[in-house]
Every structure is written in C-alpha cells, then in structure tokens.
Amino acid sequence: MGLLGSxxxxxxxxxxxxxxxxxxxARPAGLSAVLFRGSHTAENVAKEGWLVANVVQDPILFVRTAFDDLPASSFVPIPELGWDRLSGADGYVACAAEVARETPEALLVRLSVVGEEVLTSRCLPFNRGRCAVIEATVHATRFLRNRDPWLFRLITHHAQVVRRCGGPxxxxALRLLEQHLEGGSIPESE
Ligand SMILES: Cc1cc2nc3c(=O)[nH]c(=O)nc-3n(C[C@H](O)[C@H](O)[C@H](O)COP(=O)(O)O)c2cc1C
Structure with missing residues (x-):
C-alpha cells in the first residue's frame, strides 16, 4: 500500500x-476523488489531468485552503513533473487524473500514482480537537452552499470538541473558521 491508506x-x-x-x-479498484463542479480544483483537474495529494496535519492550513487562496510562495514544483505541491507538506502523492464520469454536480476522477515522497518523520498522536476542526470545516463548506440548519448544529458540536481538546x-483554526460563517461566531453549546 502507498502513502494513502484505504x-x-x-x-x-x-x-x-x-x-x-x-x-x-482508496478502494480495491484504485484511487479516486469526487470533485464538485464550480471549484478551481475540478476545473484544473479537467484541464490539466493531474492532482497532488498533500499529506498535512496543520489544522490552520485546512481552514485556510477551504476558504482562501494561498500565496504562490506556499507551492514548490515537484522535480521532473513540474506539478505544484505544498512546501509545508509532510508528504505527497502525485497523481495523474482522468475524469471517469460526470454528473450535473460533480466529476468522478480516477487517480494513478506517478510518484510519492515522505518529507518528515513526525509521529503525531490523535488529537480530537484536530479531527474536529476537519469535521467542522467540511460541514462549513457545505453549510455555506445550502444553509442547512442541521449542518450548523454539527459545526457547533465539533467546535465544542475543538475548544475542549484542541491546542493553540x-x-x-476555529477562529478562522468562525470568520467565514455568518455572524462570525459559533455558539458555545448546541
Ligand atoms: C476536510 C474536507 C474535505 C473536502 N473534500 C472535498 C471533496 O472530496 N470534493 C470536493 O469537491 N470538495 C471537498 N471539500 C470542499 C472543498 O475543499 C471546497 O469546496 C474548496 O473551497 C474548493 O476550493 P477550490 O475552489 O480552490 O478548489 C472538502 C473540504 C474539507 C474541509
């Protein structure tokens, strides 16, 4: 198995x-991604046929990249391929990407690994606060599209876990996330 677990x-x-x-x-049939239409990622993959999966633990970077653009200085080209990866990645998997199926909402993209590299030797224990940032952020990207109040409740729940278990x-990351949600704050309790 490569860098990306099943x-x-x-x-x-x-x-x-x-x-x-x-x-x-990652399934027995291979690697794939579902890319919702309207994102730069979907547009670029359809046009250029590649994607680099950067393995990152930094919760702030997850929130920033979900909502904002990074400066060009955050990227470095992978030697020989010339594809951009994040300079701060712990590791990366460079993939050729082919659109296998299209729906009105999304592109189903099949990925073939072209190269991968581990860049750090850090050993990170689970932190529920870090996991909860990821959960809250994925719900927030959907909430901003459909304003579903159930998603806002989930965000509030995960924000509580971040406050209890997270570090600085x-x-x-939670402060940044709040800035992107209407009203600018997530309630202390559900
Ligand atoms: C943890 C996490 C996982 C996500 N997974 C996907 C995904 O698999 N497919 C997708 O299209 N968007 C996904 N999103 C939402 C995109 O990151 C978001 O729409 C982003 O703004 C797209 O940025 P872009 O326009 O620069 O491509 C995810 C968001 C988070 C926080």
Whole structure:
C-alpha cells in the first residue's frame, strides 16, 4: 500500500498554484476523488489531468485552503513533473487524473500514482480537537452552499470538541473558521 491508506484520506489537493482540502478514496479498484463542479480544483483537474495529494496535519492550513487562496510562495514544483505541491507538506502523492464520469454536480476522477515522497518523520498522536476542526470545516463548506440548519448544529458540536481538546493551532483554526460563517461566531453549546 502507498502513502494513502484505504478508505477516504483527507488531504490538501494541489493543482496549478491552487490548494483545497479533498477526500481521496482508496478502494480495491484504485484511487479516486469526487470533485464538485464550480471549484478551481475540478476545473484544473479537467484541464490539466493531474492532482497532488498533500499529506498535512496543520489544522490552520485546512481552514485556510477551504476558504482562501494561498500565496504562490506556499507551492514548490515537484522535480521532473513540474506539478505544484505544498512546501509545508509532510508528504505527497502525485497523481495523474482522468475524469471517469460526470454528473450535473460533480466529476468522478480516477487517480494513478506517478510518484510519492515522505518529507518528515513526525509521529503525531490523535488529537480530537484536530479531527474536529476537519469535521467542522467540511460541514462549513457545505453549510455555506445550502444553509442547512442541521449542518450548523454539527459545526457547533465539533467546535465544542475543538475548544475542549484542541491546542493553540486548533483554536486559531476555529477562529478562522468562525470568520467565514455568518455572524462570525459559533455558539458555545448546541
Ligand atoms: C476536510 C474536507 C474535505 C473536502 N473534500 C472535498 C471533496 O472530496 N470534493 C470536493 O469537491 N470538495 C471537498 N471539500 C470542499 C472543498 O475543499 C471546497 O469546496 C474548496 O473551497 C474548493 O476550493 P477550490 O475552489 O480552490 O478548489 C472538502 C473540504 C474539507 C474541509
């Protein structure tokens, strides 16, 4: 097995000078991603046929890339391929990407690994606060599209876990996330 474990790995996908959190599906049939239309990632993959899955633990980077653009200095080209990866990644998997199926909402993209590299030797225990930032952020990207009040309740729940279990980076990530939600704050309790 390569760097991406089986099931869905939450990574920061880079395409041409663009970064966004994306889930990479690893199944016996191979690697794939579902890219919702309207994102830069979907547009770039359809045009250029590649995507780099950056393995990142930084919760702040997940929130920033979900909502904002990163400066060009955050990217470095992978030697020989020339594809952009994040300079701060713990590791990366460079993939050729082919659109296998299209629906009105999304592109189903099949990924073939072209190269991968581990860049750090860090050993990180689970932190529920860090995991909860990822949960709250994925719900927030959907909430901003459909304003479903149930999603806002889930965000509130995960924000509580971040406040209880997170360290300074998780709390800063939550502060950034709140800035992107209407009203600018997530209630203390559900
Ligand atoms: C943890 C996480 C996982 C996500 N997974 C996906 C995904 O698999 N497919 C997708 O299209 N969007 C996914 N999103 C939402 C995109 O990151 C979001 O729409 C982003 O704004 C797209 O940025 P872009 O326009 O720069 O591509 C995810 C968000 C988070 C926080």
């Amino acid at each position: 099931g869905i790995s939450e990574v920061i996908a880079t395409t041409r000078l663009n970064a966004a959190p994306i889930g990479i599906h 980076d998780e709390l800063e």
